[in-house]
Structure formats: structure tokens, C-alpha cells
Amino acid sequence: MAYLLSRLRGVGALAFLPVLIVGVVLPSPVMGQDKPRYGGELIFPVPSEPPSYDGHREETFGLIHPIAPFYNTLLRVDPRDPSGTKPIGDLAESWTVARDGLTYTFKLHKGVKFHDGSEMTSKDVKASYDKIIFPPPGVGSSRKGQYEVVEALEAPDPSTVRFHLKWPTASFLASLASPWNFIYKADILVKDIHWYETHVMGTGPFTFVEHVKGSHLVGKKNPTYWDKGKPYLDGFRAIFISSSSAQVAAIRGERAHIQFRGFGPADRNSLKASLGDKITVQESPWDCILLGAINHNKKPFDDKRVRRALTLALDRYEGSKALSKIAIVKEVAGVQVPGTPYATPPEELAKLAGYGKDINAARDEARYLLKEAGAEKLSFTFKNRGIPMPYEPLAIWMIDQWRRVGLNVKQEVIEAAAYYSVLRKGDFEVAMDFQCGYIVEPDLDIYKFISTDKNPANYGAYTDRVLDDLYVKQSRATDYEERKKYIRQFEKRVLDAEAHYLMTLQWHRIIPHSSKVKGWQITPSHYLNNQLDAVWLSE
Amino acid sequence: MGKYILKRFLLMIPTLLGVAVLVFVLLRVVPGDVVELRFMSGEGQFADPQMLAMERAKVGLDKPMWKQFLDWMWGIVRLDLGVSMWTGAPITEEIKLRFALSLQLAIMATVVATLLAIPLGILAALKQDTWVDYTVRVFSIAGLAMPSFWLGILMILGFLVIFKWLPPMVYTPLWVNPWQNLAQLIWPALAVGYRYSAVATRMTRSAMLEVLREDYIRTARAKGLWTKLILTRHALKNAMLPVLTVIALEFAFLLGGLVVTEQVFNLNGLGMLFVQAISHRDYTLTQSLVLLVAFVFIFVNFLMDLLYGRLDPRIRYR
Numbered sequence: 001m002a003y004l005l006s007r008l009r010g011v012g013a014l015a016f017l018p019v020l021i022v023g024v025v026l027p028s029p030v031m032g033q034d035k036p037r038y039g040g041e042l043i044f045p046v047p048s049e050p051p052s053y054d055g056h057r058e059e060t061f062g063l064i065h066p067i068a069p070f071y072n073t074l075l076r077v078d079p080r081d082p083s084g085t086k087p088i089g090d091l092a093e094s095w096t097v098a099r100d101g102l103t104y105t106f107k108l109h110k111g112v113k114f115h116d117g118s119e120m121t122s123k124d125v126k127a128s129y130d131k132i133i134f135p136p137p138g139v140g141s142s143r144k145g146q147y148e149v150v151e152a153l154e155a156p157d158p159s160t161v162r163f164h165l166k167w168p169t170a171s172f173l174a175s176l177a178s179p180w181n182f183i184y185k186a187d188i189l190v191k192d193i194h195w196y197e198t199h200v201m202g203t204g205p206f207t208f209v210e211h212v213k214g215s216h217l218v219g220k221k222n223p224t225y226w227d228k229g230k231p232y233l234d235g236f237r238a239i240f241i242s243s244s245s246a247q248v249a250a251i252r253g254e255r256a257h258i259q260f261r262g263f264g265p266a267d268r269n270s271l272k273a274s275l276g277d278k279i280t281v282q283e284s285p286w287d288c289i290l291l292g293a294i295n296h297n298k299k300p301f302d303d304k305r306v307r308r309a310l311t312l313a314l315d316r317y318e319g320s321k322a323l324s325k326i327a328i329v330k331e332v333a334g335v336q337v338p339g340t341p342y343a344t345p346p347e348e349l350a351k352l353a354g355y356g357k358d359i360n361a362a363r364d365e366a367r368y369l370l371k372e373a374g375a376e377k378l379s380f381t382f383k384n385r386g387i388p389m390p391y392e393p394l395a396i397w398m399i400d401q402w403r404r405v406g407l408n409v410k411q412e413v414i415e416a417a418a419y420y421s422v423l424r425k426g427d428f429e430v431a432m433d434f435q436c437g438y439i440v441e442p443d444l445d446i447y448k449f450i451s452t453d454k455n456p457a458n459y460g461a462y463t464d465r466v467l468d469d470l471y472v473k474q475s476r477a478t479d480y481e482e483r484k485k486y487i488r489q490f491e492k493r494v495l496d497a498e499a500h501y502l503m504t505l506q507w508h509r510i511i512p513h514s515s516k517v518k519g520w521q522i523t524p525s526h527y528l529n530n531q532l533d534a535v536w537l538s539e
Numbered sequence: 540m541g542k543y544i545l546k547r548f549l550l551m552i553p554t555l556l557g558v559a560v561l562v563f564v565l566l567r568v569v570p571g572d573v574v575e576l577r578f579m580s581g582e583g584q585f586a587d588p589q590m591l592a593m594e595r596a597k598v599g600l601d602k603p604m605w606k607q608f609l610d611w612m613w614g615i616v617r618l619d620l621g622v623s624m625w626t627g628a629p630i631t632e633e634i635k636l637r638f639a640l641s642l643q644l645a646i647m648a649t650v651v652a653t654l655l656a657i658p659l660g661i662l663a664a665l666k667q668d669t670w671v672d673y674t675v676r677v678f679s680i681a682g683l684a685m686p687s688f689w690l691g692i693l694m695i696l697g698f699l700v701i702f703k704w705l706p707p708m709v710y711t712p713l714w715v716n717p718w719q720n721l722a723q724l725i726w727p728a729l730a731v732g733y734r735y736s737a738v739a740t741r742m743t744r745s746a747m748l749e750v751l752r753e754d755y756i757r758t759a760r761a762k763g764l765w766t767k768l769i770l771t772r773h774a775l776k777n778a779m780l781p782v783l784t785v786i787a788l789e790f791a792f793l794l795g796g797l798v799v800t801e802q803v804f805n806l807n808g809l810g811m812l813f814v815q816a817i818s819h820r821d822y823t824l825t826q827s828l829v830l831l832v833a834f835v836f837i838f839v840n841f842l843m844d845l846l847y848g849r850l851d852p853r854i855r856y857r
Contacts, residue, residue: 045708049815051577051625059578059586138597140590142578197627213628213636214807214815216709239708242811243802246708249695250805253705274699417818420579421570456588457579 036232036519040537043256045241049214052197055180056132057140061526064179065260066217066238068530069231070115071182071202074106074125074161075173077439077528082284083340084523085440087177091125091203092161101168101478104176106161112226114185115207122155127186129153129163131193139193146175146444170478171443179438179527205231205533214240225533232519232536251512254278257537258513261526262286264328264389271512280515282522285331285338286507287445288436290394293501296462298429300378305369307499310430311354312366313405318359319397320505327390330508335449335491337506337524340440341480342487352496366405379408383431385419391432394504423459433459433501438527442487443475449494449501460500467493467500547844551837558833559615559826563608566822572600573624573820598624598823611826625821633812633824634831640710641808644724644731645793651732652739653786659736660743660782661775664751675740682737688799690730695803708805727804731797735789742785746778753777780850784843791839795832 048062055063055071076090089095092106112120133150135141149172151164165172182202188195200208203226206219220235239256241247248267250256252274263271271279292310300306316332324330332355336343349355356362370376384395399409409430414422423431437444447455450471451463467490474486494500511522519534574594578586595601599610614621620630663675698704706726711719750756751774759769798810809828816824848854 052627138593140578140594142586142590144590145587212709212807213626213633214812215636239805240807241708241805242815243805245692246803246805249699249705250708253699253703255705255708415569417576417820418570420575421572424575424579 034518034538036534036536037538038232038536039234040539042233042236042258042517042532042535042537044236044238045247045250045256045259046238047240047242047244047247047259047261049240053200054194054197055182056128056135057142057197058180059142061261062240064527065530066211066219067182067200068179069204069206069219069236069532070200070208071204072112072531073177073179073181073183074129075177076179076531077177077523077525079529079531079534080521082521082523083440084287084525084528085174085340087173090177091120091183095173102165104163104165104172106163108159108161109226110159112203113224114203115201115222116185118185118187120183120185120203121158122161123158124186125161125183126153126155127189128181128184129161131184131189132181136193143178143180146178167476168478169443169475170480170483171441171475174439174441175443177439179530205531206233206236209235216240227533230533232534233532236532251279251514254514256514257517258511258520260511260530262328262509262511265325265510268510268512278515279512280517281510281512283511284509284522285333285524286328286509286526287337287438287440287524288434288507289333290329290391290504290507291433291435291448291501292398292504293423293428293431293433293459294499295426295429295431296460296500297426300373300375301429303373303375304498305373306375306378307502308353308496309366309369309373309375309405310402310407311495311499311502312362312369313407314354314398314401314502314504315359315362316355316505317357319401323390323393323397323505324508327393328507328510329390329394329505331506333503333506334495335446335487335503336442337440337445340524342442342484344488344491348488352492353499354495354502363405370405370407377406377408379410380429381410381412383412383414383422383428385432385434386413386416390507395432398504424456426459426461428459431459438525440524442483446471446474446487446490446494449490462498462500464493464498464500467498544845547841551834551841554837555830555833559612559830560608562826562829563611563822566820566825567604569820571820573598573822574600576820577625611823615830620827621823623816623821623824625816625819625824630824630827634809634827637807637809637812639712640724640806641794641797641810643713643720644728644797644806644808645790647724647728648732648735648793649786649790651728652735652789655732655736656739656786657743657782660740661747661770663740663744664747665770667748672744675744679737679740682733682740685734686799687727687730687734687797688803690733691727691800691803694726694730706804710807723804723806727797727800727806731793731800735793738789739782739785743778743782746781747774750774750778776850780847783846783850787839787843788836791832791836794835795828 046062046065048060050063050067051058053067055067072091074090074092075087077084078086078088091108091112093109095104095106097104108122114120131139132141133144133147135144149165149167149169151166153161153163155161184196185201205222205225207222209218209220211217217238218235221231221233225231241250247259248263248271251259252271268281272281294301294307294310296302320330320332331338334344334349350357354362370378382395382399385391395411399411402409422428423433435448448458450458450468452458452461453463454468470486470490474483474490477483477486495503509522509526516538517535518538519536521529523529574591578591578594599607622629623633659675663672666672707719707723710723713720756769756774759773795809795813797808798814801808801810813828816828
């Protein structure tokens with residue numbers, strides 16, 4: 001009855017075949033070295049602190065970095081995959097997908113125990129996902145909207161979980177590999193559904209020791225971890241350090257091994273210069289990007305010629321060369337992170353407005369469009385968020401680029417905490433916007449651009465039903481080539497034909513870490529690979 | 540005396556109330572709230588309006604402003620500061636965690652400053668317009684010119700480059716491991732204490748110079764009293780009044796004002812908590828911290844006024 005698409009861990013659904021190919025093509029410099037060594041405590045600074053311990057509710061990496069090691073999820077992203085897009089089983093040993101794509105059945109590992117000694121069963125998985133997808137009144141679930149496709153889930157026996165979908169979708173396995181979807185104990189959730197906001201108790205490779213607020217959080221090895229032989233570390237210590245100079249000093253002074261979010265190029269260079277071979281640097285395109293939100297409610301930005309001129313004026317290739325030396329940006333990208341399955345290849349990307357290699361021709365076109373729209377020598381205010389890196393250098397670069405086509409742009413910097421209020425109220429002409437994903441997946445990455453009435457986090461304030469339709473089509477296309485086709489159409493419409501939004505440069509993630517740290521692979525997401533089960537210290 | 544103390548305590552109430560109204564209104568005038576920051580920035584594009592409304596109700600932001608204020612005031616009357624809007628933890632717990640570190644650092648910096656400032660200030664006054672005076676003045680002006688956090692950064696870089704060493708990153712209470720505790724706190728205490736001493740040194744010098752020119756000092760000298768006795772019994776006691784005021788006010792400031800220095804040395808103190816609370820738009824925590832710092836300032840002022848009476852017999856309390 002069920003059509004077997006995958007059997008054991010490491011085998012994804014057919015829709016993810018290209019993912020596997022990418023996984024082979026991209027080099028994996030860190031995994032698969034030497035024989036893991038047991039022992040040691042991994043110390044890492046975390047730039048922000050978890051407001052609560054509930055992954056289903058929170059949105060900050062400040063939760064994922066110190067808390068993920070205490071939990072398992074149903075699926076996870078392969079920690080050896082540098083593209084960070086390949087789902088593999090975590091608590092799920094294998095899974096099958098029905099031929100119509102509407103039923104996903106997962107078989108769970110047996111013998112998995114919670115840290116309190118009780119056995120983990122499908123009842124716990126169901127209760128956790130019920131809390132995420134169908135939260136009862138008074139319970140916050142930040143990513144509930146990502147699971148609209150789920151009609152129901154059931155636990156027919158202790159080692160089986162079944163999801164019933166309303167329509168087939170290509171992204172379902174990826175969304176189950178979300179690092180936020182910790183599996184909690186059903187009995188606890190029944191007694192107090194808020195318990196996990198203030199307590200930590202999972203099935204993960206480490207058990208909770210202590211959290212001193214504002215200072216540090218400690219975990220120690222789970223001696224009865226179900227994945228035999230793991231973890232390698234005796235424990236870990238997350239130190240909360242908000243100042244980036246203090247984080248760099250901690251690595252430089254060998255008081256910490258690694259910081260999982262990322263440092264700037266200058267910090268990488270200074271660490272490498274002072275510590276030499278003691279430092280290993282891993283780099284990757286980062287699934288975060290600053291965007292130019294163009295307010296369609298403000299004239300003349302309701303005119304697509306003006307919007308197109310704004311993107312045509314940007315010399316992204318030269319910008320990349322200059323800015324990557326001083327800021328955490330680098331790759332020229334469309335709506336997908338370069339090097340991932342649905343990313344547009346460079347030669348195709350170059351056909352979009354603002355991505356051509358001939359900047360003079362692009363700027364001539366920009367000037368022509370502005371003249372035609374009656375917006376020659378247009379003056380406007382560009383609102384920017386008061387965060388130095390990389391908002392400040394990128395804004396200065398954009399303003400300079402616009403000046404070259406005759407635009408006169410003034411920057412207004414808004415305090416970081418007040419910024420989203422300005423965007424939400426539409427109190428801007430053009431503003432810096434931001435998007436960051438926990439996994440590279442078109443459903444998550446391009447949702448930002450659908451009409452504002454469907455996604456209020458689209459601050460461009462436009463309605464584009466063609467775009468909305470393309471979003472739905474790509475999301476429901478289970479064939480890789482078909483989905484790719486819709487994503488390309490979507491990209492062309494949002495960045496070129498309508499120029500609704502403009503992309504700056506993809507962020508670039510730089511992790512300079514102690515060379516003692518082994519078994520950790522950088523990915524485009526700073527939310528991934530924090531379970532620490534495969535990480536070990538060479539001395 | 541008892542009547543005076545009671546009167547001063549009662550006068551604290553309207554002052555603190557004024558501070559409370561001011562901070563309550565100012566916080567709410569600034570755009571953005573804790574829920575928006577927590578659930579709508581970053582990858583929060585999937586947060587639905589119902590959830591945001593529910594979270595706002597949970598932290599009391601759905602209530603009218605006057606009700607929020609009255610709730611807060613009623614809590615204070617019952618000595619209940621409420622819970623942090625960001626973490627949901629009791630505010631007293633959040634403050635207690637950081638208070639020990641901030642208090643210890645303030646005391647250590649005050650000791651460093653006093654040990655430097657008073658002898659140097661007296662010396663500079665006694666040796667006015669000599670090379671000793673000039674050296675002390677250069678030393679104190681340098682302290683005023685250098686921000687303590689900058690001195691802290693230099694210290695850390697110096698340790699890293701020269702000794703390949705860094706102070707511990709995590710606070711250990713004095714009673715748990717004194718060595719570890721001092722290894723972490725002595726450096727910020729020196730950085731802060733130096734700047735603090737610069738102010739006090741200059742104050743000690745000028746106060747001493749003024750007192751040394753007084754008639755009663757001349758009389759004491761004419762009587763043939765020992766210089767040491769003149770200085771300690773007559774000059775220093777009178778010169779100390781403004782110096783103590785400066786030291787006391789700086790001490791109050793140190794309890795909540797070492798924002799950047801705490802970041803440089805990664806100290807989990809009240810200054811850092813202050814910044815986090817403001818940047819998270821954690822109204823309840825920010826309000827309580829402002830009120831705490833205001834209370835410390837008022838209380839220290841009150842103690843200084845009492846001390847004035849002990850040091851200067853001309854002062855009478857009514």
C-alpha cells in the first residue's frame with residue numbers, strides 16, 4: 001500500500017535527489033577525519049540568551065545553540081551535509097510516503113529513553129507535534145503556520161507515527177527536520193503544557209546540569225544515549241557573551257573553542273594571524289540576507305520602472321569583492337542560497353535586472369527608466385536598522401550605488417528594537433529588511449515575498465496574485481524539475497519583472513574555531529548542527 | 540535625629556514616585572514592544588497575529604496604560620516587582636543574580652579609587668606646584684581622559700598578546716573560589732577604580748588646598764602643633780566632606796552604570812542586565828532597575844547627609 005521511498009537513515013525522498021547530488025559535489029572539509037576521541041568539555045560563547053527553554057515557541061538561535069544538545073527531533077538535517085538541506089532520520093529510523101504523497105509514516109528507533117529514564121514512544125512524538133501544529137488556547141507556537149498542510153497525525157503503535165496531509169508538498173520532510181521541533185514527553189505536556197518553557201528534559205545526547213542566567217549553561221554526557229557510542233564529549237559549557245570583541249577574545253585566549261553563529265572577516269584574519277594552525281576556519285554562504293523593501297504605497301515607488309531602476313543601479317559583483325573584506329556578506333544570489341538545490345546558476349542569474357555583468361548598460365537603463373517615470377534626480381530617505389554589521393556597510397554601499405544613477409538618498413538609522421514597528425506601520429519609502437532561515441527550503445525562503453495580505457511580514461505592501469499562485473504551485477510540485485521551473489518564474493517576477501523587492505548580497509558565515517574541534521560541519525544555517533552528538537575534541 | 544530620619548524616608552516616596560511615572564511613560568513612548576522583538580524579527584515571518592495578541596495579553600500589554608501602572612505600583616507596595624516580560628522569571632531573582640557581582644565590583648573599585656585618590660590628593664596639595672603635584676595632576680587627568688572600558692580593552696589585549704592569558708569568563712562568587720573571583724574582578728576594578736580615583740584625587744587636592752589656607756590651620760601651625768596632627772585632625776577631616784560626596788555618588792553610579800566595562804570583561808552585572816532589558820523592551824524589568832538605581836542614589840545621598848553631621852559638628856539635623 002505504501003510506496004517505499006526511503007528505508008534507512010540517510011536516504012531522503014525522491015524530491016530530495018538533487019539534494020543528495022549537491023551533498024556530494026560540495027566539499028566537506030571537516031567531517032570524516034581521524035577516529036573520534038572521547039572526553040573533554042566543549043566551551044562555546046553564545047551571543048544571545050534563551051528567553052525560555054521551549055523550542056516550539058522561541059525564535060532565537062540563543063535557544064538553539066545551548067538547548068539543542070538536550071533533545072532529538074523526528075528528522076534532522078544531515079550533520080555531514082555542507083549544503084544543510086538533506087533531511088535524515090533522528091528519532092525516525094525509516095519512513096515511507098504513500099503514492100499520493102498525502103501520508104507519511106515514520107518508524108521510530110526502539111530503546112530511546114528520556115533523561116528521566118522513561119521510554120520515548122510515538123505518543124511523545126504525536127504530543128509534541130500536536131503542540132506545534134494544533135496548540136491549545138494560550139499556548140504559543142511560532143512555526144504553526146509552516147504546518148498548515150497537516151490535516152492530522154496519529155500514533156497507531158508505540159513505534160509508528162503517521163502524518164496525514166491536505167495536499168502533497170515537496171517541503172514536508174525538510175520541515176520535519178526543523179531544529180526547533182524538540183520531542184517532549186507526552187505525560188508532562190498533559191499535566192502542564194507550559195512545563196518545557198522553564199524546564200529541560202529530552203532524549204538528546206546531553207543532560208541538563210545548570211543554567212546561571214546571564215552567565216552560562218552546562219550540559220553533561222547522557223550515559224544512556226540511544227545512539228550507541230555517542231556523544232564523544234563529556235559535556236559542554238555555553239557562555240553567554242553579548243560583546244563580539246569579548247567572544248573573539250575568548251577564542252583567542254583559548255577560553256572557548258568555537259562560536260556557532262559566526263564572526264566577521266576582520267576577526268577571522270586577526271584570529272588566524274595570532275593563532276595560526278591552532279585555528280581552523282570554515283566558511284559558507286549564509287541563509288540570511290538583507291533586502292531592500294520598497295514601499296508600494298509611496299509614490300513613485302508604486303511604479304515598477306522606479307523599482308527596477310533601484311535594483312539596476314547596484315553593481316553586486318564589485319560590491320561583493322569590496323564588502324566581503326569588511327562585512328559578513330559575499331555571494332551574489334537570487335531567492336535561494338548559492339550552492340543549494342534550487343539556487344539559480346550564475347549564468348542564468350545574470351539575466352535578471354541588476355545581476356548583469358555590464359554595469360554601465362544596467363545604469364544607463366536605470367537612468368532611462370527613472371527619466372521615463374518622471375523620477376530623475378529623485379530624493380528619498382532610506383531607513384536602516386541600527387545594527388552595525390552588516391547593515392551599516394551595506395546601506396552606505398547602496399546609497400553610493402544609487403547616487404551613480406542620479407538618485408539623492410538620505411539614510412535614517414532607527415534603533416534596532418524600534419525598527420520592526422516602523423516597517424510594520426509602512427512608515428518608510430525604501431527600507432532595509434531582513435530574512436533568515438533555519439534551513440534552505442524554498443517554501444520558507446520565498447514566503448517572504450507573497451502578497452502582504454497573505455504574509456504581513458512582507459513590508460513591500462503589494463498584492464500580486466501571480467506570485468501567490470506560483471508560490472503555491474512550487475510548494476505542491478513534488479517533481480524536482482517542475483518545482484525548479486516555478487521557483488525560477490517566481491524569482492524572475494519578484495526581482496526582475498515587477499522588482500517588488502531587491503536583494504543585496506547573501507550573508508557569508510565565517511566560523512574560525514579551535515583546531516581541536518572535530519566532527520562539526522558548517523552549513524548555511526546557524527540554527528543547524530548544534531546537537532553536538534558527533535563533535536569531539538582532539539586533545 | 541529620629542524625626543529627621545523619618546522625614547527623609549518619607550521624602551523618598553514622592554521622589555521615587557516621580558521616577559516611576561517618568562520611566563513608565565518614557566518606555567511606552569518608544570516604538571516596538573517585547574512581543575514584536577521576540578516573535579517577529581529574524582525568521583519570525585510565520586508568527587500569526589492571534590499568537591502575537593495572546594503573547595501580548597500574557598505579559599499584560601493588552602491592558603490600558605493606567606491599569607498597567609496601577610498594577611505595577613500595587614506590586615511595589617506589596618514588595619513584589621513582578622516578572623520579567625522577556626524571561627518570565629521573577630524580577631527579584633533576575634536582579635539578585637547580578638547584584639552580588641555589581642556590588643562587589645563597586646566596592647572593589649571604590650577601595651582602589653580611595654587608596655589612590657586620598658594619599659595622592661593630599662600629596663599634591665602639600666607639594667603644590669612642585670614636580671610631585673604635576674605628576675599627580677597628569678596621572679589624574681589621564682584617568683579622566685581615558686574611558687574605563689577602553690582601559691579594559693587595552694588590559695585584555697595586553698594579557699592576550701604578552702601573557703597569552705585572559706581573565707575567567709564566568710563569575711565565581713568570592714566564597715566559592717576567592718582566587719578565581721579575584722582573577723576575574725580585579726582587572727575591571729582597576730580599570731574603573733583608576734577613572735574613579737582621578738575625580739576623587741582632584742577633589743581631594745582642591746579641598747585640601749582650600750582648607751590649608753584657612754585661619755584655623757594657620758593658628759594650629761602658630762601653636763606649634765605637629766604637621767601630621769594638623770593634617771589628620773584639622774585639615775583632612777574638613778577637606779573630606781566634598782571628597783566623600785564624590786566617592787559616594789560614584790559608588791551609586793557603579794552599581795548600575797558600568798554597561799560597557801561589563802561587556803568588555805563579560806561581567807554578568809546590573810549594567811548588562813539594564814542594556815538587555817531596554818533592548819528587549821522588557822518594561823517591567825527596566826522599570827524595576829531604574830527604580831532600584833534611583834533608590835540607591837537617594838539612599839546613598841541620605842547616608843552622606845547623616846555622615847556630614849558626624850564629620851562637621853556645625854551641622855544640625857532638624
